Amino acid sequence: MPRRESCSSIWRGWGMSEWTTIAELADTNPGSLPANTDRGFRFRYIDLGSVDDGAIDWQRVQYISYKDAPSRARRVCITGDALFGTVRPNLQSHGYVPGGHIDPLVASTGFTVIRAHEDVADGRYIFFSLLSENILRQSVNAAVGSNYPAVTDRDVRQFRLFAPPVEQQSKIADVLASLDTQIQKTEALIAKLEKVKEGLLQDLLTRGIDENGQLRPSPEQAPELYKDSPLGLIPISWEIRNLDQIADVVDPQPDHRTPPAVEDGVPYVGIGDFDSEGAIDTASCRKVSFSAYEKQKSSFSVTPGDIIYGKIGTLGRPKKLPNGTYALSANVVLIQPSSYKALLFYALNSSRTEKQILDITNTTSQPALGIEKVRKLLFPIPELGEAEEISIRLEKLSDCIQREASRLISLNLIKQGLMDDLLTGRVRVTPLLDQAQATTPA
Template identity: 40%
Template structure:
């Protein structure tokens, strides 16, 4: 293995090549023998002078990333290379080793909070996915509990075009769940849109703001065409309220009196449209195809109960996403302040020294 770089604990590894990956860094904490290849720059901090975790945070700082991009990258857009000689010429504000440790610890604490919150969001989304399947196949009984499964209580279910469903449920076409308003849609070219306060919706959400509106009320939009009809990377069905305009790339529905709009969103979103999609270059779900599909329809009270249960966990997920976004914003601002010296950590350092046993 002669001639190869062998990383040691506390080394900082900096990705040196590739669009989208160049500039990424991490602290090497591994044990055993490893080899660093030519696509990675190994930085070994000077003992007792540079804290590796502080150095890693410095490299990840957006301000330093912009410096790397402007001064240390060479080559074409598709094959960028890090100039190690230019990197070593980079001058950065360097606090004392004690301050570096405090800065790194503060930023790492925020990282830990962010990671825990993101893990909680992932867990809640898995719970919602399972709950959604159960609620849309088993529903909620008169006592507010999830019905036993067909295997546990077959007497509660009946055969239908959708398979086994609760006895009290109906199986209907979309027109029995909602009224279609596609005939009122008016697409606007970019040149025809005048900037205003009303959202202009397309297949996957708001694409512009305009000075007038076509609809006013509570509606459900379902993407009609485009790549997302197949990939489902974004929600295909979503609720829209208030005054808005919609183009001809989204079907528009309003729930009927015996349908809950939130339930309508869920049954439209969970539907598998793969066998109904027309076209390859521009995949499309036509209104005619939608009218041929079957959908489950519990009684209104049960629709409301199902929607309330799903809304509760959705709101929890939304709150956690807001919390993690705030933490990331806080970390970004704190990182820039601490790593540039605009905010000193002297009070924290004094506190740490005061609590350290003699």
């Protein structure tokens, strides 16, 4: 068929001629299950819920037979296909089918299946382009509907993208896929470290560390080392204390009135205003007047390492406060430890504290914590030396997780920058790779 002649002709020179439509590079929805499909035919079904932000969650792609499949299970997929989620395209529920799948794959009609013409396009390159700001902007502009804005298959075919020769597309896809691999490995490592931390937190805050620097044997192994308490078994040398015995608990907005928002003011910080690195996201914070900040400052002062704790709406989820100029939301309490500062932060994150919160809030119709309830929360407290050792071990692991989280942010920023450059032709991939090769030691 002559369909590729117009596509090849646009590559005779550089510049805007390299911008073309998806229809010039690929077939869309090239295969569908016919109505007479054997009712016992089994396949893996990719629905919209199994794809999120450019990734197919293959654990959610279930096996199903044709007779039990929803009517939307019709689009046949093969290795190398890109899937464009047509419903709410701003969510970018797009995916890519990599190699290694033996079983038949069928996608929902909520996707447009895009199959690259191999001589002019790389399927991976098309997939990365679907996640670009360029395609996002076009899809949002083309979407129709208020509750469920959607684009049509025809819209998708007409989306325009930068399309250098296929050899360059493949190199660009290699670069971005390599970054994706690093991102996925870092995400997996963070998830693993979080699991380790969860287990360590449970052990250290229930068993502690003995005089030899080892985790104390469990109550099952050495019941003589433990005693009963309102929180269950704790080491014999530990004590149970109320929060207000080891910290000042302050209501930052005792009148419970949220100050009016202003356009250019002081950040008004709540639990949801922290980024993944634990810093206050001042750009997205609600802003209040400087006089509202001064009013709080006249009642209390914040020291770095003080803690806020959600009391209305979002309950718990303690956050450490940094240096800076900001006011505190009426939806939090301020906890200022007089001792055991590091340990208390982790104890506030523990399952024992979460259980106390659940016991309190289960008796109310709306989840909320009065400040007196917060002050009377119970905590198991070791002797000072043991508490410091527990804190050191938890801090080391937390620092490790934080370093990986920072690396993940950096990798995502690098990927976004490369996508902006390479998928628009702003930077050519060949000189970029030549430069990298020239600077790599032999």
